[in-house]
Amino acid sequence: MKIPFFASFIIFIVWLAYELSKTRRHSEKNESSFWEKEAQANRTRRKPLDSLNYITIPFDRLPMELLTEDERISECHRILQVLKDSPIVNFTGISNTELKLEYGAPNLNLLMRYDENYTTLAGTLQKWALLLYEAGYAVEAKNxxxxxxxxxxxxxxxxxxxxxxxxxxxxxxxxxxxLKRAENLRSGSKDTIVHILQESYR
Known part of the structure; x- marks a missing residue:
């Protein structure tokens, strides 16, 4: 009775060793590929940034005149005014390696600053919209x-x-x-957002 069990155990050990070896080889291959790509990215020369999808804040379509006496809303306005004169680009979901390959390694710090401006913009818009919505201005928050x-x-x-x-x-x-727009996001938050919208749509 013990022999079949022992044989099964040996087979399991052999299978486990094979799977671990396969996983290790796959991991090593991925790591090697990453460093090769990173080395290539670091050698990429500076490229023009004219083709970037720069974001312009449409002040003429935003409710800048509402509740300006509210310090929290005024702070949102101040941030937007500062961003107005700064390049804003959304690079969410794009790695630094990909940015260097596409636009050149010397541009990386500049591109990261553009993306930081976008992160500030997105957070400020959400805060501002929520403040207006809670104050009863749903239409303006929607805009x-x-x-x-x-x-x-x-x-x-x-x-x-x-x-x-x-x-x-x-x-x-x-x-x-x-929902369609959210399904095309490159963000790690994509699945969460899609779930939120699916629940709302039901």
């Missing part, structure tokens, strides 16, 4: 959020709030459009 989402923000709260406003307005069909 802010629609602009934010047009830039492919991955702030999940922006999708949640905008889908709530659409539901309140009886425009649930617009949530389907949000």
């Amino acid at each position: 802010i959020l629609e602009f934010a989402i047009s830039t492919d923000t991955d702030v999940s709260g922006s999708y949640r709030l905008l889908s709530s406003i659409y539901t309140e307005e009886g425009q649930t069909e617009k949530i389907a459009d949000l």
Whole structure:
């Protein structure tokens, strides 16, 4: 009775060793590929940045005149005014290696600054929209959020709030459009956002 069990145990050990070896080889191959790609990226020369998808803040379409006496909203306004004169580009989901390969290693610090500007923009728009919504200005909050989402923000709260406003307005069909956009995001928050919108759409 013990022999079949022992044989099964030996087979399991052999299989486990094979799987571990296969996993190790795969990991080593991926690591080697990464460093080769990184070395190539570091050798990439500076390239023009004219083709970047720069984001412009549409002040003429945003409710800049509302609740300016509220210090929290005024702070949002101040941040947006500072960003107005700064290059803003959304690089969410794009690695530094990919940026260097595409635009040249010497441009990396510059591109990271552009992306930091975008992160600040996305967070500020969400905060501003929520403050206006809580103050009873749902339509104005919607305008802010629609602009934010047009830039492919991955702030999940922006999708949640905008889908709530659409539901309140009886425009649930617009949530389907949000869902399509969210499904194309490159962010690690993509699945969370898609789930939020699927629940809202139901």
